[in-house]
Amino acid sequence: MKIFPAIDIVGGKAVRLRKGNYSEITVYSDDPVSVAEDFKASGADCIHLVDLEGAKSGGTQNFETVKRILSLGGFFSEVGGGIRSLETVEKYLGAGASRVILGTAAVEDEAFLKEAVRLFGRRIAVGADIKDGLVAVKGWLENSALTLRDFSVKMQDIGVKTLICTDISRDGEMKGANLELYRRLTEEYEMEIIASGGVTGIDEIKTLRYSGVSGAIIGKAYYEGLISLSDAIAAAK
Numbered sequence: 001m002k003i004f005p006a007i008d009i010v011g012g013k014a015v016r017l018r019k020g021n022y023s024e025i026t027v028y029s030d031d032p033v034s035v036a037e038d039f040k041a042s043g044a045d046c047i048h049l050v051d052l053e054g055a056k057s058g059g060t061q062n063f064e065t066v067k068r069i070l071s072l073g074g075f076f077s078e079v080g081g082g083i084r085s086l087e088t089v090e091k092y093l094g095a096g097a098s099r100v101i102l103g104t105a106a107v108e109d110e111a112f113l114k115e116a117v118r119l120f121g122r123r124i125a126v127g128a129d130i131k132d133g134l135v136a137v138k139g140w141l142e143n144s145a146l147t148l149r150d151f152s153v154k155m156q157d158i159g160v161k162t163l164i165c166t167d168i169s170r171d172g173e174m175k176g177a178n179l180e181l182y183r184r185l186t187e188e189y190e191m192e193i194i195a196s197g198g199v200t201g202i203d204e205i206k207t208l209r210y211s212g213v214s215g216a217i218i219g220k221a222y223y224e225g226l227i228s229l230s231d232a233i234a235a236a237k
Helices: 032-041 050-056 063-070 086-094 106-107 110-123 148-158 177-186 201-210 229-236
Strands: 002-010 013-018 021-029 046-051 078-079 099-102 124-131 134-137 142-147 162-167 192-197 215-218
Touching: 002 050, 002 063, 002 229, 013 032, 013 078, 032 050, 032 063, 032 106, 032 148, 046 050, 046 063, 046 124, 050 148, 063 078, 078 124, 078 215, 086 099, 099 106, 099 110, 099 148, 099 201, 106 110, 106 134, 110 148, 124 148, 142 148, 162 177, 177 192, 201 229, 215 229
Parallel strands: 002 046, 002 215, 046 078, 078 099, 099 124, 124 162, 162 192, 192 215
Antiparallel strands: 002 013, 013 021, 124 134, 134 142
C-alpha cells in the first residue's frame, strides 16, 4: 500500500480545511515546495496535490505552485482540483504529474470523462467525495444526486482504474478513517481504492493495508504532528 502525503493549496500556500469548509482554513506553510521536500526527506515517494481554488470554481489558479512541486521529481504524483477539460489534463500531465484526479467533471461531464479515460487510461483517477451519502462536487460545496454505490458502478463500467474516496465527515477531524467503507469498496469493485479523510494512526494504516486498499492519503494528522510520515510509510509496507 502506498502513502500519499497531501498538500492542499490556496493562494500558493499549503493549507487544510475542516470537512471541506472554506471558512475553516488553516495555513500550515507559505512554501508548499518546502513541505514537499520534507515529505521526500521522510521517505515519501508519492504525493497528493489539490488546488482547492480550482476545485471550488474550476481553472488552475495554483498551477505554478503545483508545477514547482512536480519539478522536484522523485514522486508518483497525483493532482486534482478544477480539472474539467482535456486541455487542463494535458497541462498537468505535461508539467510532470503522474496522474490527474477528476471530481466534479466525472459527475457532470460523462463524455469528457470517457474521452479522458480513452486517451490517458490509468493516468486518470476519479475522486468520490462523500457527503450525507451522496457524491459532492464543486469543492464539496454541493451534493450531486448520485450515491456512492451508483457512482462507483458507473466509474468501473466506464473503465476508471483508480477511485479516491473521501469521507468528508471525517476529513480534518482526526477521529479516524471510515475503515468499514474502504473495506467494502475493495471487496465490491475491481478498481484500486485510495482512502482519504481522517487517517490518523498507524493501526488504521495497517488495517487499511490488510483490507486491500491500494493507498491512503495523510493530511492534517501529519501537519499536527499526530503521525510520523516515515512510520506511516513503514506501516503501509
